[in-house]
Amino acid sequence: MDPVIVKDVQEALDQFVGREVYIHLETTNGAYASHHNDQFFSAGAYIRNAKVTYERAKITGPGPFRTGLKISFGWIYAEGITHYEIDDKGRLLLAGHDFSGKLAVALQISETPFE
């Protein structure tokens, strides 16, 4: 993955507008966060292969970046995005890595289900 280039990510986001796509969205602080620090409140969420069609999408912020997708009856968003990749299957992979390089958030868009 490479550090986000806003223009490239925005172009990739726009390519999926109006198409049926599969979404992977996750936030995680790791399963050991509370083990290493009992003052830490562990929380996260994960959805894989939610099928949606979005009408607009935007990546914004000074970096780390925020990305929002407007869907028919609501929204999908992720914050803390630092890296992106358009992989060999044409999928847009966005991820946020923390200061030690560990994944903290991911938002991925694909025209075929993630396996």
Added chain:
Amino acid sequence: MEKEQQVLVVFPHPDDEAFGVSGTIASHVNMGTPVTYACLTLGEMGRNMGNPPFANRETLRSIRRYELKEAARVLGISDLRMLGYRDKTVEFEDPDKLTAEISDMINELNPSLIITFYPGYSVHPDHEATGEAVIRAVGQLPAEKRPKLHCVAFSKNCVEELGEADIVHDISAVADQKLDAIRAHRSQTELMLADMADGLKKKDPATMAWLNFERFWTYKF
């Protein structure tokens, strides 16, 4: 270490076998005991991607599958089984299905020793769910037919509640093999090994104790 007839190791993530168990595995293999390692997931939800990242959420799966095979090769595990569950979802699966899958393996392999996580004392929800499934499967056998069950525990309260581990293996004779197994899981261990390099080089007592001694609690029904 007692010579076993067949060892079955059941953990949910590639690298679970590396840290606290790989010296024990290598020792059994070196004694000529066949070892089967059933790994429930491919650790697809791992957070270490390298810094700068060399993996992403979608490639991590194949990277960790490769790393798992490499670790198994280093340790001489002849029978590696990837059970196809998804990382961080094991606790949400049908418990009867998990139990049945473990029971089938026990019936097929007739292990004299099973190694898994100690339910309630193994921190990660996948560890707990895996250990619980193994305990249920073994518990269904008549008491006299049950294999030995050595469990890994590392929660903060494990010694307080379970007492000290009753099985402690000095694996220093195969420490190099163990380090190679840990290294095989490069995506997950590279940073940790970099932090430990100094301790290993200077033979720091705490680091050497961490490396050379593997602890297990015999499960009591």
